[in-house]
Amino acid sequence: MxxxxxxxxxxxxxxxxxxxxxxxxxxxxxxxxxxxxxxxxxxxxxxxxxxxxxxxxxxxxxxxxxxxxxxxxxxxxxxxxxxxxxxxxxxxxxxxxxxxxxxxxxxxxxxxxxxxxxxxxxxxxYPTASTVGRFTEDEIEQLKMLQQQYGNYWAKIGRQMDRRDDSVKLKFSRFGSVCGAWGKEELESLVSAVTECGEDDINWKIVARKVKTRNYQQCRRKWVFFMCWKQLESPVSWCKQDTIRLVQELSQSTATNEEEVDWKKMAESDWPSARSASYLRSKWAALRRQVPNYELHSFRANVKCVHKKLMKNGSVVTS
Known part of the structure; x- marks a missing residue:
C-alpha cells in the first residue's frame, strides 16, 4: 500500500x-x-x-x-x-x-x-493471514523454532508463518497440554482450583496454572459443561421435557437475537436440569442447527421453526 x-x-x-x-x-x-x-x-x-x-x-x-x-x-x-x-x-x-x-x-x-x-x-x-485451519507437523516445528528465536513476539512469528498472531499464540499455549479424557487427579485439581478462585468470577488462566496439565480453554469447557453440574447433590439429567421448556421460553421471550436472551436468569430459575447459562445456550445451538440453512434465518424465525417441529412430532431431542 x-x-x-x-x-x-x-x-x-x-x-x-x-x-x-x-x-x-x-x-x-x-x-x-x-x-x-x-x-x-x-x-x-x-x-x-x-x-x-x-x-x-x-x-x-x-x-x-x-x-x-x-x-x-x-x-x-x-x-x-x-x-x-x-x-x-x-x-x-x-x-x-x-x-x-x-x-x-x-x-x-x-x-x-x-x-x-x-x-x-x-x-x-479483517484477517491479514491467508493460512487458516489446523497446524501441520512442519508448522508446529517451525512455530517452536521461531518462538525460541523471537520469544513471545507473536506478530513477527505470525507474519513469517502467514498466520494470525493470536492463532500462533494460542497454538503455542497448548503445547504441553494433555488431550483426551480427564484423569481422576486432573478432575480433583480442577475442582480444587475453581473452589480457590471462587465460582462467581473465575480466572481460567489461574485455574489452568493450578491444574498444570490442561490449558485454560480445556478447564473452562470441562467445568462449565460437566463438572459444575456433577458437584450438585442430586444431579438431574436433561430430558425431552427440558427441550420443550427451552424452546417454549425462547418462543415466549421478546428477544430478537441470542444476545438479548437472559440465559443466566433462565438457568437460575426453578429448573433442576439447567446446568448453566452456557449449557442452555449450547442446547439451543444444537436445536438451531436442525433447521435447514439456519444461518440464513433470523433468531425469531429459527425459534418458530424449531417450536413448530417440536410440537408437531416431538422429534427434536438434544443429547
Whole structure:
C-alpha cells in the first residue's frame, strides 16, 4: 500500500509520521462524516478504553451484540472512506504504528468495551493471514523454532508463518497440554482450583496454572459443561421435557437475537436440569442447527421453526 493510501496522516517522501493532535481538539468539517454520529463528538466510553483494570466492572462482557457489530463496521467504513483506505486487511498489515493506533481509537467510538477487545474483534473481521485451519507437523516445528528465536513476539512469528498472531499464540499455549479424557487427579485439581478462585468470577488462566496439565480453554469447557453440574447433590439429567421448556421460553421471550436472551436468569430459575447459562445456550445451538440453512434465518424465525417441529412430532431431542 502506498503512502497516499494510509490517509492524511502520511506525507509522501517523509520517513516520519507527525504527531496527531488529541481527537477532542481536532477540527472536523461535516465533509469528514459519512453515516451516523461517528467522530462528531467525544467518545462516551473513552475512559473504558484507557484501562482494563481500573474500570473492571463497567464494560460489556461476553459475545458481541448485533448492534455493537453494526456500529463497529459503520465506524470502520467511516474511517476508511475519510482516509481513502480500500483494503482494511492490507492497511492493518502494512500501516504504521501511530496511524493504526489512531484507527483503533476512532473505530471504538461508542462501543462500551476496552480498546483491546475492539482490537481483537477487528483482527477477526479483517484477517491479514491467508493460512487458516489446523497446524501441520512442519508448522508446529517451525512455530517452536521461531518462538525460541523471537520469544513471545507473536506478530513477527505470525507474519513469517502467514498466520494470525493470536492463532500462533494460542497454538503455542497448548503445547504441553494433555488431550483426551480427564484423569481422576486432573478432575480433583480442577475442582480444587475453581473452589480457590471462587465460582462467581473465575480466572481460567489461574485455574489452568493450578491444574498444570490442561490449558485454560480445556478447564473452562470441562467445568462449565460437566463438572459444575456433577458437584450438585442430586444431579438431574436433561430430558425431552427440558427441550420443550427451552424452546417454549425462547418462543415466549421478546428477544430478537441470542444476545438479548437472559440465559443466566433462565438457568437460575426453578429448573433442576439447567446446568448453566452456557449449557442452555449450547442446547439451543444444537436445536438451531436442525433447521435447514439456519444461518440464513433470523433468531425469531429459527425459534418458530424449531417450536413448530417440536410440537408437531416431538422429534427434536438434544443429547
Amino acid at each position: 502506498s503512502n497516499s493510501e494510509h490517509g492524511s496522516s502520511h506525507r509522501s517522501g517523509s520517513d516520519h509520521v507527525s504527531e496527531a493532535p488529541p481527537r477532542k481538539k481536532r477540527n472536523r468539517s461535516s465533509d469528514d462524516l459519512t453515516t451516523g454520529p461517528h467522530l462528531q463528538e467525544p467518545d462516551p466510553y473513552e475512559h473504558l478504553h484507557r484501562s482494563m483494570r481500573k474500570f473492571s466492572g463497567e464494560w460489556i462482557k461476553g459475545r458481541w451484540r448485533k448492534a455493537e457489530m453494526e456500529l463497529l463496521l459503520s465506524n470502520v467504513g467511516c474511517y476508511c472512506q475519510k482516509h481513502d483506505i480500500s483494503n482494511v486487511s492490507e492497511f492493518l498489515q502494512t500501516g504504521r504504528t501511530k496511524v493504526k493506533s489512531e484507527f483503533y481509537a476512532e473505530v471504538a467510538w461508542g462501543i462500551k468495551r476496552p480498546l483491546f477487545y475492539v482490537y481483537q474483534q477487528i483482527w477477526r473481521l
